[in-house]
Amino acid sequence: MILIAVISLGAIGAIGAVFLYACAKKFEVYEDPRIAQVQEVLPGANCGGCGYPGCGGFASACVKADTLDGMLCPVGGAPVMEKIATILGKTVAEAEPKVAVVRCNGSCTARPRTNQYDGVKSCAIASTLYGGETGCTFGCLGYGDCVAACNFGAIRIDSETGLPVVDEDKCTSCGACVKACPKNIIELRKKGPKSRRVFVSCVNKDKGAVARKACTNACIGCGKCAKECPFEAITVENNVAYIDYTKCRLCRKCVAVCPTGAIHELNFPPRKESASAAQPKAAEVAPKTAPNKPEPVQVVETKEDTNQK
Amino acid sequence: MLRTFRIGGIHPPENKLSAGKKITALAAPKQVIIPLSQHIGAPAQAVVKKGDIVKVGTLIAKAGGFVSANIHSSVSGKVNKIDNALDTSGYKRPAIYIDVEGDEWEETIDRSDALVKECSLSSKEIIDKIASAGIVGMGGATFPTQVKLMPPPGNKAEIVIINAVECEPYLTSDHSLMMEKGEEILVGVTLLMKAVNVNRAVIGIENNKRDAIAHLTQLAAGYPGIEVMPLQVKYPQGGEKQLIDAVIRRQVKSGALPISVGAVVQNVGTAYAVYEAVQKNKPLFERVVTVTGKAVANPSNFLVRVGTPISTLIEAAGGMPENTGKVIGGGPMMGKALVSAEVPVTKGSSGVLLLTKEESVRKPMQDCIRCAKCVSACPMGLNPAFLMKYTVYKNWELAEANYIQDCIECGSCSYTCPANRPLLDYIRSGKGKVMGIIRARKS
Numbered sequence: 001m002i003l004i005a006v007i008s009l010g011a012i013g014a015i016g017a018v019f020l021y022a023c024a025k026k027f028e029v030y031e032d033p034r035i036a037q038v039q040e041v042l043p044g045a046n047c048g049g050c051g052y053p054g055c056g057g058f059a060s061a062c063v064k065a066d067t068l069d070g071m072l073c074p075v076g077g078a079p080v081m082e083k084i085a086t087i088l089g090k091t092v093a094e095a096e097p098k099v100a101v102v103r104c105n106g107s108c109t110a111r112p113r114t115n116q117y118d119g120v121k122s123c124a125i126a127s128t129l130y131g132g133e134t135g136c137t138f139g140c141l142g143y144g145d146c147v148a149a150c151n152f153g154a155i156r157i158d159s160e161t162g163l164p165v166v167d168e169d170k171c172t173s174c175g176a177c178v179k180a181c182p183k184n185i186i187e188l189r190k191k192g193p194k195s196r197r198v199f200v201s202c203v204n205k206d207k208g209a210v211a212r213k214a215c216t217n218a219c220i221g222c223g224k225c226a227k228e229c230p231f232e233a234i235t236v237e238n239n240v241a242y243i244d245y246t247k248c249r250l251c252r253k254c255v256a257v258c259p260t261g262a263i264h265e266l267n268f269p270p271r272k273e274s275a276s277a278a279q280p281k282a283a284e285v286a287p288k289t290a291p292n293k294p295e296p297v298q299v300v301e302t303k304e305d306t307n308q309k
Numbered sequence: 310m311l312r313t314f315r316i317g318g319i320h321p322p323e324n325k326l327s328a329g330k331k332i333t334a335l336a337a338p339k340q341v342i343i344p345l346s347q348h349i350g351a352p353a354q355a356v357v358k359k360g361d362i363v364k365v366g367t368l369i370a371k372a373g374g375f376v377s378a379n380i381h382s383s384v385s386g387k388v389n390k391i392d393n394a395l396d397t398s399g400y401k402r403p404a405i406y407i408d409v410e411g412d413e414w415e416e417t418i419d420r421s422d423a424l425v426k427e428c429s430l431s432s433k434e435i436i437d438k439i440a441s442a443g444i445v446g447m448g449g450a451t452f453p454t455q456v457k458l459m460p461p462p463g464n465k466a467e468i469v470i471i472n473a474v475e476c477e478p479y480l481t482s483d484h485s486l487m488m489e490k491g492e493e494i495l496v497g498v499t500l501l502m503k504a505v506n507v508n509r510a511v512i513g514i515e516n517n518k519r520d521a522i523a524h525l526t527q528l529a530a531g532y533p534g535i536e537v538m539p540l541q542v543k544y545p546q547g548g549e550k551q552l553i554d555a556v557i558r559r560q561v562k563s564g565a566l567p568i569s570v571g572a573v574v575q576n577v578g579t580a581y582a583v584y585e586a587v588q589k590n591k592p593l594f595e596r597v598v599t600v601t602g603k604a605v606a607n608p609s610n611f612l613v614r615v616g617t618p619i620s621t622l623i624e625a626a627g628g629m630p631e632n633t634g635k636v637i638g639g640g641p642m643m644g645k646a647l648v649s650a651e652v653p654v655t656k657g658s659s660g661v662l663l664l665t666k667e668e669s670v671r672k673p674m675q676d677c678i679r680c681a682k683c684v685s686a687c688p689m690g691l692n693p694a695f696l697m698k699y700t701v702y703k704n705w706e707l708a709e710a711n712y713i714q715d716c717i718e719c720g721s722c723s724y725t726c727p728a729n730r731p732l733l734d735y736i737r738s739g740k741g742k743v744m745g746i747i748r749a750r751k752s
Contacts, residue, residue: 115648118671120731125738130399
């Protein structure tokens, strides 16, 4: 009796095994083994900063793509991209490291309250209701949607100014905060040599007098910086200046002329004399980023000179 | 048994403090600020420039698209500037500033009080006149009226429903208008019936306005096809879909227009504006606004020019009480706290409500206890507690699958929540997001 049970069960098992094997062969889905390899070297944060749905999505996109141009894992940066390139036998273009920059400097002292908000402490919700607690309807609301969005703990709200502060070492430039900010204040900008950056820390599009009344640190769109800039990196549109970081050479002349202090410089050594200190800095910094570019700068300057004459 | 809508609804305290007060016309202020977006749709395009002299009723901005409305000057004087101004939205948007000089009206406007009943215009001519007068839904949604009167092909209007429900607590502007301008409103309804080519109209009035029901029923005897229907008191009966359900027992499908069930719904204030535009050539530049609140010295109904700062109205009602905590533009349920008392009255401003500090305190939010009170209160049959959750977790697929875009933002859920959860705040934000996703998908 026992024998019959063993034989019949064994037979059923054998038939099942053959059937399953046949099915597995017939309906096999081929997956490129390299996808798993690529996924192995990715950080696994699934932040979506690359623009793909998580690390798995990015890995399969990397394998499918012909070149790795324009593909970047913002968390892993260049080292991870190089590893991916070796796995796939492709070359990777050097991408400039970026960092999140908060373009509002309307601190509690600079931007007096005009009303009080007692609703849900969320920027997304407050912005559907109205422009904010101060006279500036463009500035930071300060309820910290960016802080909640950051997977890396790289943003916090400064209790003194009420504004978000980015920790450069932790920021992976995944862009989650950029998407979370309903006021479009946060921007990913080039990290710059030695993390040195110059940017306009204001997005107020009101006319100068109105903006100034609402916030003493506001950009008033006077255009002094744009005139001062030797590299034509600054444009003034809708009453607010913007520095194009691909053209900016960090000479800091604009910082010196800004009447409201809306242009910020970061990580520069303290300046001795504004004009003389700024000049060599530009020359020293420029060759590192792009060795063959100082020439056009000269041309621009001479052009301006001739125009003035 | 009186009719009402069948799903959900709440009964907030009515507090109609200014009921029975006569409409008082306020003189034009020194300067008016007339916003270019007073309606849903594209902002109007200014046709005047700095220094231009305008009269009362002069066209100052032309409709900026199909869904948009003309804007007329509410005062006579000189255009001071066209600049951004803070309005009821809480943001700065373009507006025309006019310095008032005298009170000179356009000659075409018939300023007499005589009732003009006869109208020989065709349907198209009536709609054109409504469009050029810049009339929008006066109940607060400010949807351009002429668009509602031109049903898309394949749809046929069967009935005009006049929304005289005024279900918002505190507000009495429509009530006072019905008491004082009954005949004019009925002529306006007749014109609307002619415009959409139907022979039946129902004026829905909540049963807490018995004097208005009696008054209009008596007058309506002289107007064929118009019926006055008293309705049970229940908020938000003034919602378009709720009123259709209450009056003709038909439900509008998700995402469909009221015309799909054959109904054209217009506010009673709009009917009056239509009368003035068609029979008196008077464009929409003034409206009745209720100024009210428990601490207000004289809760009143004012006839106000569009563009008048709200502070002027508060002054006229006895000044801002000392312990004012919030100034609300509109009623307590759907109105919005204002950023400043200097924002101007627009075509959609039905009231100004001054809440005391005690009234305006937000109670601390607690955890959801799954009592489902919000579910039974929701007049659209949604599940507000879940919709809030989907918004918190940014699950837009589920939010859309559960019809977040059908929310009419009446606030019944937040009102009824025993845990003081700000359900509507979240749902409104989620709805905006989902609407954006739907629009992106369509284009």
